[in-house]
Amino acid sequence: QVQLVESGGGSVQAGGSLRLSCSVSGSTYSSYCMGWFRQAPGKEREGVAAIYTGGSSAYYPDSVKGRFTISQDNAKNTMYLQMDSLKPEDTAMYYCAAGRGHCPDWTDPRARFYGMDYWGEGTLVTISS
Numbered sequence: 001q002v003q004l005v006e007s008g009g010g011s012v013q014a015g016g017s018l019r020l021s022c023s024v025s026g027s028t029y030s031s032y033c034m035g036w037f038r039q040a041p042g043k044e045r046e047g048v049a050a051i052y053t054g055g056s057s058a059y060y061p062d063s064v065k066g067r068f069t070i071s072q073d074n075a076k077n078t079m080y081l082q083m084d085s086l087k088p089e090d091t092a093m094y095y096c097a098a099g100r101g102h103c104p105d106w107t108d109p110r111a112r113f114y115g116m117d118y119w120g121e122g123t124l125v126t127i128s129s
Contacts, residue, residue: 002026002118004096009123014088020081020123022096027077033103035116036070036081038092038125045095047112049081050103059106064090086127096120 008020020036031054039045049070050059058070069082079096099115106112 002098004098004118004120006094006096006120006123009094009125011126011128012086014086014127014129016086016127017082017084018086018125020083020094020096020125022079022081022120024077024079024098027098031101033099033101033115034070034072034079035097035099035103035112036068037095037097037112038090039095040089040092043092045113046109047106048094050106050112051079052103054102057103059103061106061109083125086125088127088129090125091127092125093122094125095122
């Protein structure tokens with residue numbers, strides 16, 4: 001059973017930066033799609049970044065492209081989300097997720113959740129204006 005634990009959330013002013021971490025344990029499979037999702041109060045959960053651990057391709061929606069960067073450190077079994085130029089609309093609970101194999105089709109916002117079988121409990125990010 002894969003366990004995911006997020007950390008690094010907090011409160012910053014608009015324009016600031018945060019780096020989220022996702023620690024992975026219990027994995028016995030070599031390649032996963034690892035992703036970050038977020039859910040703001042009253043809104044649906046949305047995907048903000050994903051990466052295939054067996055390669056280097058990363059995926060982002062237009063809303064965060066150029067501001068967020070997903071990365072992985074396989075030696076530490078940890079995934080990161082570097083968030084720069086943060087905006088108040090980035091305020092949300094951020095979740096780490098994992099699914100076996102290649103990432104789904106990120107051109108379809110609904111498909112981003114396909115196969116993401118493992119989820120962390122989330123870490124709160126609050127951006128003040």
